[in-house]
Amino acid sequence: MIEFSKIYIETGVAPKFDPIGVYNNFNHNRIHHSKSMMKLKNEIRKYLMIDETW
Amino acid sequence: MIDLIRDNINWIKDFATLIFVGTATVIGVLAYRRAKATILQPIRTEVIKKQSELLSRLLQFLKENFKSFEAGNEYVTVVHVNVLKTLEDYGYIFKGQDQIFEKLEKEIVGWIPCGNSEILHNVEIIGTFDKKDKFEDSKDFDKNKFENLKNGEIDIEKIYQTRTMTRFMSKLGDYSEDPFMPSLIKSTLDELLNDVNINLNKILKIELRNL
Numbered sequence: 001m002i003e004f005s006k007i008y009i010e011t012g013v014a015p016k017f018d019p020i021g022v023y024n025n026f027n028h029n030r031i032h033h034s035k036s037m038m039k040l041k042n043e044i045r046k047y048l049m050i051d052e053t054w
Numbered sequence: 055m056i057d058l059i060r061d062n063i064n065w066i067k068d069f070a071t072l073i074f075v076g077t078a079t080v081i082g083v084l085a086y087r088r089a090k091a092t093i094l095q096p097i098r099t100e101v102i103k104k105q106s107e108l109l110s111r112l113l114q115f116l117k118e119n120f121k122s123f124e125a126g127n128e129y130v131t132v133v134h135v136n137v138l139k140t141l142e143d144y145g146y147i148f149k150g151q152d153q154i155f156e157k158l159e160k161e162i163v164g165w166i167p168c169g170n171s172e173i174l175h176n177v178e179i180i181g182t183f184d185k186k187d188k189f190e191d192s193k194d195f196d197k198n199k200f201e202n203l204k205n206g207e208i209d210i211e212k213i214y215q216t217r218t219m220t221r222f223m224s225k226l227g228d229y230s231e232d233p234f235m236p237s238l239i240k241s242t243l244d245e246l247l248n249d250v251n252i253n254l255n256k257i258l259k260i261e262l263r264n265l
Contacts, residue, residue, distance in 0.1 A: 001144060001210070001265050005203050014148070017265070023133040026261045031249040033124045037116065040242045044109045047236055 104234045112229050112239075119222055131216050133258065135161055139214050140262050144203055161216045168255045169211030210259045223250060 007015040045051060059066070122128055135158055141148070142155070202208070229235060230243040 001140060001203065001208050001263055002206075004141070004265050005144070005208075008146075009204055014146070019134045019137040020130070022137050022261055022265055023130050025264075026133050026253075026258055027129065029261070030129070030253040030257050033120070033246060033249060036242065036246045036249060037120055037124060040239065040246065041113070041116065043239050043242055044113055047239065048106060048109055 101234065105236060108229070108232055108234050109236075109239070115225060115229070119225075123222060128216070128218050128222070129253075131161060132214075132219055132254070133261075135214050135216055136258060136262055137265065139212075140210060140265070143212070162214050163217050163220050165212040165214045166255060167211060168213050168259055169209050208263055210262045213254050213258060215254075223247065 004015060004017065007013075138151075138154060138158060139162070142151070148154075226243060226247055230240050230247065235243070
């Protein structure tokens with residue numbers, strides 16, 4: 001909103017933008033869940049003793 | 055030899071008694087533990103059965119939902135919805151917005167308050183029996199926000215939630231709160247939920263602010 005409003009208030013014209021650009025920045029900065037996901041899967045597999053040989 | 059035994063008979067007797075009592079105690083403790091395990095075994099079996107079913111369902115749920123979530127498909131929708139709704143909240147009107155918002159409204163199921171102020175400015179609480187025919191227009195609030203924006207004051211107060219995201223989070227929360235969920239797996243689930251909340255309430259908020 002800071003960048004968008006600055007340009008709009010200064011020039012009176014709304015800047016062109018794409019929400020995908022915002023998403024790209026967000027995706028770059030966000031916490032990714034792959035590690036937690038793998039940890040969770042492994043814990044479940046271990047708990048259920050899926051890989052144990054009987 | 056016999057003389058030696060006769061001389062030490064008391065000592066040998068005491069030692070033999072000690073060994074006997076010690077062995078009996080160990081056997082008693084082991085027998086108690088075994089008996090306890092045998093008595094509790096049916097309960098344990100039932101709990102393990104329920105946990106196995108629960109964890110199998112959780113694995114299946116993660117398999118069906120998590121790929122699109124982690125790959126970003128759901129985050130794309132969340133970001134898209136929030137960018138457009140935040141612009142609207144600040145009073146910006148853009149071309150074809152009625153059609154766009156008509157589509158978005160079907161996706162949005164609510165919002166999370168995340169502003170710096172403790173007051174929700176555009177939420178009006180009325181008394182239970184107080185009938186009011188006309189409420190203050192929320193556009194006035196948007197105008198105030200826009201005026202503040204001109205002065206460089208900005209506070210993202212809401213993160214809009216999409217249907218799929220809310221369903222996913224709610225389901226994960228249900229799994230985490232299930233009384234049969236093992237504590238180790240529950241803590242990992244909570245960690246995951248916490249990460250998603252940080253992504254939405256902090257990181258997305260910063261991105262919307264900097265937009």
